[in-house]
Amino acid sequence: xxxxxxxxxxxxxxxxxxxxxxxxxxxxxxxxxxxxxxxxxxxxxxxxxxxxxxxxxxxxxxxxxxxxxxxxxxxxxxxxxxxxxxxxxxxxxxxxxxxxxxxxxxxxxxxxxxxxxxxxxxxxxxxxxxxxxxxxxxxxxxxxxxxxxx
Numbered sequence: 591x592x593x594x595x596x597x598x599x600x601x602x603x604x605x606x607x608x609x610x611x612x613x614x615x616x617x618x619x620x621x622x623x624x625x626x627x628x629x630x631x632x633x634x635x636x637x638x639x640x641x642x643x644x645x646x647x648x649x650x651x652x653x654x655x656x657x658x659x660x661x662x663x664x665x666x667x668x669x670x671x672x673x674x675x676x677x678x679x680x681x682x683x684x685x686x687x688x689x690x691x692x693x694x695x696x697x698x699x700x701x702x703x704x705x706x707x708x709x710x711x712x713x714x715x716x717x718x719x720x721x722x723x724x725x726x727x728x729x730x731x732x733x734x735x736x737x738x739x740x
Contacts, residue, residue: 607735616640620739622732627716628723630654634705634733648705648736650698651682652718657691661719667698670715671707694719702737709733 611618621635631653639645652667654660665680682697696719700708708714714725 607739609739620736622735624653625729625732627652627725627729629721630718630723632729634736636736636739638739646702648700648702649681650700650733651695652698653693653695654721655688655691655693659685659692659694660721661685661694661696664719665696666719667696668717669708670713672711672713674707676704676707705733706737709737 607620607622609618609620616639618638619635620638621633624631624633626632633651633653635649635651637647637649639647661680661683662685665683667678667680669676669678678698678700680696681699683695685692685694708725709730711725711730714730716723716725
């Protein structure tokens with residue numbers, strides 16, 4: 591059963607935009623679920639702080655599952671956005687050993703300007719922890735949806 595759930599997590603895309611308000615922290619988290627970018631699952635989301643969203647933080651979470659570690663020693667992300675290089679270090683990391691291997695996630699934080707560049711670019715390629723992937727229009731659409739949330 592665990593294997594089936596893991597396969598579903600890494601195969602089935604979800605695209606519905608959701609927003610969740612936490613009254614204790616006064617933050618709204620906006621996400622669109624996840625999409626596959628090459629061998630990675632990507633989940634874009636934003637956190638709006640305050641009733642009038644005076645501060646907004648943008649993130650991309652990259653996840654993968656496999657038999658061996660890929661993100662253990664290399665957490666750097668290099669994006670080529672319309673030929674312009676953008677280098678980031680992960681702000682968050684999680685990993686688990688499961689019966690069939692490992693699952694790993696890396697989280698990267700973006701300024702609105704950089705998030706918009708990726709969402710609106712003609713060409714986006716990335717190397718995340720040594721794994722290369724190319725973004726498609728559907729991947730960028732999710733990011734555009736996050737940017738237009740009011």
